Amino acid sequence: MSTFPILQKKAPLPNFTATRNACKLCAPLGAALAIRGVEGALPYLHGSQGCATYMRRYIISHFREPMDIAASNFSEASTVFGGAEVFSKGIHNVNKSYKPSMIGIATTCLTETIGEDMKLILNRVETGEGSDKLPVLIPISTPSYRGTHMDGFHAAVLAIVEKLAGRDEAGARRLNLFPGMVSAADLRYLKEICADFGIEATLAPDYSETLEGPVQDEYIKIPEGGVSIKAIRAMGSAKASIEFGRTIQARATAAAFLQENFGVAAHRIGMPIGVRETDLFFEKLEKFMRKPIPTKHAKERGRLIDAYVDGHKYVFGKRAVIYGEEDLVVGLTAFLAEIGVMPVLCGSGGESGHFAESIAAVTPNLAGKIVVREGVDFMTMEEQARELKPDFLIGSSKGQHMARNLNVPLVRVGFPIHDRIGGQRILHLGYRGAQQLFDMVVNTLLARRQHDSPIGYSYM
């Protein structure tokens, strides 16, 4: 469609076969993160040991919290003869050590490639010796050669809901909320919003406490918090589901599953970042509760727009490169466009096929002006950004190399943030999140201006 920004699959710049500094992670990582958002649950990878260790290290460096992921620890023999034995051993061992209420089992490229029959080996464990002691086991298909960590995240949420959700009269007034991959602070804030509305919400997943907990006197094997299995079991009786993410519309999601199988109305909206996208979210909540936005939040919206007014000159016409998971980028782009920043390049390692149209939908006045690249890596983005001359970049800390090479500041948001503290506390969503993002963007630009100025102004 001509009104959409151009989706350039082939770059005018050299197009490499190799992925150079990837702007994505593999699917099992997303699954592990989602599993961590269920109360008492433990992530488990059916594959080589290194996968679990690498993902643990990657997630720990962001959250700075323990992140235990178990694995079958494949050997050469299990690769040749199948992993049924190591799987059974692994599940029983991890159950003995951690006593989880649920084990989420993500596959890996290895087990998918050798064609492990998960149904069969799972069934054997579920009916075999000692099975009475096992918690609920949830298999999730996450071959690392298909999709990105975001696909793994959604697949895990769907698998958990598919396996557990049923009807429970106690859940009849509830709202199912599927926020996607957001920060711990975002999750806490969503719960606060729902509470302020008087909405009983089931937020899935919810790692706000499991991945940001207090210092302990003794080591807690599985941190407290997370959405309870009981609440998930009642999801089929909820009044409605809200799911964030414009690019996930065409796929099977947890909300779609609940609508199809239990008739729970599914509402899919963009990640509520910035005023306009957040307004859509609050409208949904107002309709759900048949009551207006609580004063506290209306006031926050007011203060946010006041801040936009105060700071508009600092950001108007500034050029930004935005990268990360597709739905996060769509939300950030909506926010930047509404404050007068020009999003010159939107990039993601994801390949949903809906990235460009989603960007177009949130930037109606910028048709044709934004370069949107799906399935892109950091080196390609850097080459393109060199021509687009951005004033700043916004995205995870993995853009640090690009920012350094381009000599432009980086506003760190999303996941992962490996070179600063507090990534899990960054608020992106809602009016309050937009306020924090706005202050961050403005202050980053002011700091750069002040630093680069020979005068060193005291008032900016």
Add this chain to the structure above:
Amino acid sequence: MGEILKERERQVIRKGEQSHIMECEKQSASGSVSQRACVFCGSRVVLYPIVDALHIVHGPIGCASYTWDIRGSLSSGPELHRLSFSTDLREIDVVMGGEKKLYAALRELIEAHSPKAAFVYATCIVGVIGDDVDAVCKRVSNDTGIPVLPVHSEGFKGTKKDGYRAACDALFNLIGMKPTDDVPEISINILGDFNLAGEIWMIRDYFKKMGVHVVNCITGDARVEEIQRAHGAALNLVQCSGSMTHLAKSLKEKFGTPFLRVSYFGLEDMAKALYDTARFFKEKDPGVMQRAQALVQEEISAIMPELMEYRNALEGKKAAIYVGGAFKAFSLVRALRTLGMSTGMVGSQTGNNEDYEQLRELCDPGTIIVDDSNPLELAAFIEEKGCDLFIGGVKERPIAYKLGIGFCDHNHERKIALAGFVGMLNFAREVYSSCMSPVWQLTPRNERKAREKREECAA
């Protein structure tokens, strides 16, 4: 101890209480949440610091993403090693094979970056889908004229140690390719230092002052051409013996180069490394020893006063150690003693029987010695022994912090040089700044301890 899985019981030794031989060098128990990574990791960390080589991971994207710029290995020149390249295999490649993609990727990247060599890391599925990586490497090498080396590092094919071996094999294929006529008689290779925080530059400087020529470091700040001349050195010094002994043995076999095991951590071990080297060359030049002695004396007297201040503050504190290779653990136990600290628990991911017997000898009675441990065990050991500090890597950090005790990063990501004499001072500062931080007073553990103390006094 409820935290230890049955099949792991013989991988733990309490010195003085248990006399069994450590059961080690075996595959991690399934479901054990081992702190180890995989074969690929072993290869990747060893070869990663070769700064003018192209490193490409052949497989789906994860392995490349998780190892992008992963080590703090510094370069004095090119920084090609800090970029992450992957064939990013997709479903279609899994079905059709990834050889064509690998070939194209290599040709384009070599064209763009002009590396001196390329390493191709085979990950889990590469063998399974039947890619002939060796053949592709040979073809690209013929086309481009640079060595293109396959690294057989499929994750499931053993442990991290097997990855070290695969990396050593790839390195060994490079050595001997360049002439060594201009290499002086008194010369060494430094094996098993990865130039974290510029440590190798410090060590090189020590040897320079002693009159010992360093041909090449494998692999800290390494250049391909230097590696190709490594057979010219008179002696190989092996640190990180777990990863590099295999290469040292191969060099001894093929070129007759003897090797010494050394460590550059702690005053005792650093001095011993220099003295052992000097002793090796004493017939060729007795002056080497004199210069070594002068250097050690000068270096130690320069840091001693400050070091003693830290010792006064740290005396009596107890540490836990969990590191990759056991050889580093020996040095750490000794370095902690220099600071007046004891070791309550010490473990490694990849130690062998000899290592663990040596640890048993070195440690105080009651010390827990552990092989291939996991978070639940480590936390339980730390609590049991009442440790004040945990020394490990990123994955160990949250265990320490959740329990409210100090932590010192002695792994890939450290930004502070901990090797050499100055490194010992830096280490002391690190330990001091973590142990003495006032934040611990606010943690539940210490609040409880303080409360118990008050109650005791009152009673």
